[in-house]
Amino acid sequence: MTNTLYIYNTLSANKEEFKPLNKDLVGMYVCGPTVYSDVHLGNCRTFISFDTIYRYLMYLGYKVRYVRNITDAGHLENDADEGEDKISKKARLEQLEPMEIVQKYTLGFHKVLRAFNNLPPSIEPTATGHIIEQIEITKKILDKGFAYESNGSVYFDVEKYNQTENYGELSGRKIEDLISGTRALDGQSEKKSPLDFALWKKASPYHIMRWPSPWSVGFPGWHLECTAMSTKYLGKQFDIHGGGMDLKFPHHECEIAQGCASTGKKPVKYWMHTNMLTLNGKKMSKSTGNTLLPEELFSGNNKLMDKPYHPMVVRFFMMQAHYRSVLDFSSEALNASEKGFNKLMTAIKDLPQLTKSTQSSIDVQSLVDSFYQSMNDDFNTPILIAKLFEAVKYINHIKDGKATISKNDFDLLSDKITAFTFDVLGLNFIDKTDESILEPLMKIILTLRKQAKKNKDYTTADYIRDKVSEAGITIKDTREGSTWSL
RNA sequence: GGUUACGUGGCCGAGUGGCUAGGCAGUGGUCUGCAACACCAUCUACGGCGGUUCGAAUCCGUCCGUAACCUCCA
Known part of the structure; x- marks a missing residue:
C-alpha cells in the first residue's frame, strides 16, 4: 500500500511530506535528560512520544538510527558568569562524586523508560564522552569568525551570524525583539551581546567538572553537546531532530546556529517538538x-x-x-x-x-x-x-x-x-503475576487464615499454609502476626 | 511587555467549511444466586460578539480566558 507520512515541521509550521535524505534510512536525534535528579512524568512524555515515532518509522520499513544523548556535564544554573552547575551542586548536597550522581540518575532514567516499554535508542552518547568533539566544533566556529574568545571563555556571536543567516527561524523570533526584551544581568560583561551564548566556559575555582582546552580549563556550553553528537553520529545534515517544546528556544535555535556556522549547512530537515505535560x-x-x-x-x-x-x-x-x-x-x-x-x-x-x-x-x-x-x-x-x-x-x-x-x-x-x-503504540498486556498484585492478594489470604486460627479451625489454616507453600510462597507465623515471602 | 499556541458536551481528548471522532461517566438493556466485570444501545458540544459564505464549531476581525517560551527545564 502507499504510505505517505506527513510530519509537522516546526521550522515551516506546517505538515510536510516526509522524505528521508537517504532513501529508507532515517537519522533521528532527540535531546535527552540532564541526569542530576529523577526524571519526572513530563520528561517521560517526550521520550514516550518519540519512542512511538521511532517504532512507527521502523514499522513502515525504515532503518532508523535513533540517537538520544545523556547530558552529564554540569551546566550552570543560570546565565550569569559565576555560579554552580547542577550536577556539582547535587554532588555536594549528596556528598557524592559528580559521576556517581550521573550514574545514579542515568540508571533510574533507564529503569523508568523500560517500565514504559520504551525501546532503547540506537546510540545513547554522553556529553562528557564528547568533550574533544565539542572543542573541535568550537575551533571551527572560531575559525569561521562566528565566535570570539573572552577571558578564557568562547562565545557565539549571534549578531554576526544573523548578518548572513536567520537567528530565530525556528522559534519565530526576531533578533531586535530579543535584544529589546533582554534584561541586563550582572556579570555579563564578557559577552559582546546578551544574546551571545557560551561555546566554552572557563571554570570558576570551585567548578568540579572541568577539562583542558586551548582557551582555559573549563567546560562546554550546554547547546554544543547536541551539535557535536548529532554531527558525529548522524552527519552534518540529518532527518529528524526532536525534543520538548521548552527546548525550542534557545537550545534548538542555538543548535541550528552552531551547525550552520561550523559546517555551512542547516543541520536538520524536520524539527519536531512535543508539548508539555x-x-x-x-x-x-x-x-x-x-x-x-x-x-x-x-x-x-x-x-x-x-x-x-x-x-x-x-x-x-x-x-x-x-x-x-x-x-x-x-x-x-x-x-x-x-x-x-x-x-x-x-x-x-x-x-x-x-x-x-x-x-x-x-x-x-x-x-x-x-x-x-x-x-x-x-x-x-x-x-x-x-x-x-x-x-x-x-x-x-x-x-x-x-x-x-x-x-x-x-x-x-x-x-x-x-x-x-x-x-x-508500544503497549503490552499487564502482567498480573508480578509482586504488586501478590501483595494485596496475600494480605487477603493471611486475613482469612487469621480468622480460621481465631476460630480454632486449624484444618483450614494448615490447608492455606500448605497450598500456598506448594505455589512457592512461604508463610511464617511470628509473635507480631504472619508474614510471607517468595 | 514581546513571541507562539489554545479555549469542543459532566470529565479527558481528536477532527473539520455542509456527512457519527473515540474513551470515561450518566441512562436503558443483556448476562449474573446477589454484586462487580464484560457486552449492546443511547443523551448532552464546539468561550463571547461581529463579519465572509447558500452554509462555520471549522475562515477573518475583535473581546475575554488559559498556557508555553523570552533564565536552567522534555
Missing part, C-alpha cells in the same frame, strides 16, 4: 517543583492521585492525546484511560476465539487502512486509538454473532491490530 494546569517542571515521579504514580504513593496506575495505562493515556497538545494529568482522566485500556486488551485476547465465516460484514481492509492513515497524519495516536476501538466493537459484535469475518480478513485484522497496539 501539565499538572494542575501548569507545566511539570523540576525547578518549580510541580512534578510527579513515575514511581510515585506506579505505587500510588502520592497525594495527587486516588490509586496506583500501571505504566502501560499511563502510556495509553499519553497516546490518547496528540504529542503536540498540552496534556493535563489527573486521576479522573487516568481512570477513564485504565478502563479503555482494559477494554482494548480484552478484545485482543478474545481475537483467537472468533468464529470465521465465508464473508465479512464490514470492510476490514479500509478499517486497517485507517490505522495507517491516522499515523501517517503526523503520528496521530488518538485517532489511531479511536480506530482501534472501532475494531474492538467489531470484534465484540462477531463474538455476539452480530457480525461476521472471513478467514482472510481475520488474518489481516489480527496481524494489524496487534502490530499497531504492541509494535507501534
Whole structure:
C-alpha cells in the first residue's frame, strides 16, 4: 500500500511530506535528560512520544538510527558568569562524586523508560564522552569568525551570524525583539551581546567538572553537546531532530546556529517538538517543583492521585492525546484511560476465539487502512486509538454473532491490530503475576487464615499454609502476626 | 511587555467549511444466586460578539480566558 507520512515541521509550521535524505534510512536525534535528579512524568512524555515515532518509522520499513544523548556535564544554573552547575551542586548536597550522581540518575532514567516499554535508542552518547568533539566544533566556529574568545571563555556571536543567516527561524523570533526584551544581568560583561551564548566556559575555582582546552580549563556550553553528537553520529545534515517544546528556544535555535556556522549547512530537515505535560494546569517542571515521579504514580504513593496506575495505562493515556497538545494529568482522566485500556486488551485476547465465516460484514481492509492513515497524519495516536476501538466493537459484535469475518480478513485484522497496539503504540498486556498484585492478594489470604486460627479451625489454616507453600510462597507465623515471602 | 499556541458536551481528548471522532461517566438493556466485570444501545458540544459564505464549531476581525517560551527545564 502507499504510505505517505506527513510530519509537522516546526521550522515551516506546517505538515510536510516526509522524505528521508537517504532513501529508507532515517537519522533521528532527540535531546535527552540532564541526569542530576529523577526524571519526572513530563520528561517521560517526550521520550514516550518519540519512542512511538521511532517504532512507527521502523514499522513502515525504515532503518532508523535513533540517537538520544545523556547530558552529564554540569551546566550552570543560570546565565550569569559565576555560579554552580547542577550536577556539582547535587554532588555536594549528596556528598557524592559528580559521576556517581550521573550514574545514579542515568540508571533510574533507564529503569523508568523500560517500565514504559520504551525501546532503547540506537546510540545513547554522553556529553562528557564528547568533550574533544565539542572543542573541535568550537575551533571551527572560531575559525569561521562566528565566535570570539573572552577571558578564557568562547562565545557565539549571534549578531554576526544573523548578518548572513536567520537567528530565530525556528522559534519565530526576531533578533531586535530579543535584544529589546533582554534584561541586563550582572556579570555579563564578557559577552559582546546578551544574546551571545557560551561555546566554552572557563571554570570558576570551585567548578568540579572541568577539562583542558586551548582557551582555559573549563567546560562546554550546554547547546554544543547536541551539535557535536548529532554531527558525529548522524552527519552534518540529518532527518529528524526532536525534543520538548521548552527546548525550542534557545537550545534548538542555538543548535541550528552552531551547525550552520561550523559546517555551512542547516543541520536538520524536520524539527519536531512535543508539548508539555501539565499538572494542575501548569507545566511539570523540576525547578518549580510541580512534578510527579513515575514511581510515585506506579505505587500510588502520592497525594495527587486516588490509586496506583500501571505504566502501560499511563502510556495509553499519553497516546490518547496528540504529542503536540498540552496534556493535563489527573486521576479522573487516568481512570477513564485504565478502563479503555482494559477494554482494548480484552478484545485482543478474545481475537483467537472468533468464529470465521465465508464473508465479512464490514470492510476490514479500509478499517486497517485507517490505522495507517491516522499515523501517517503526523503520528496521530488518538485517532489511531479511536480506530482501534472501532475494531474492538467489531470484534465484540462477531463474538455476539452480530457480525461476521472471513478467514482472510481475520488474518489481516489480527496481524494489524496487534502490530499497531504492541509494535507501534508500544503497549503490552499487564502482567498480573508480578509482586504488586501478590501483595494485596496475600494480605487477603493471611486475613482469612487469621480468622480460621481465631476460630480454632486449624484444618483450614494448615490447608492455606500448605497450598500456598506448594505455589512457592512461604508463610511464617511470628509473635507480631504472619508474614510471607517468595 | 514581546513571541507562539489554545479555549469542543459532566470529565479527558481528536477532527473539520455542509456527512457519527473515540474513551470515561450518566441512562436503558443483556448476562449474573446477589454484586462487580464484560457486552449492546443511547443523551448532552464546539468561550463571547461581529463579519465572509447558500452554509462555520471549522475562515477573518475583535473581546475575554488559559498556557508555553523570552533564565536552567522534555
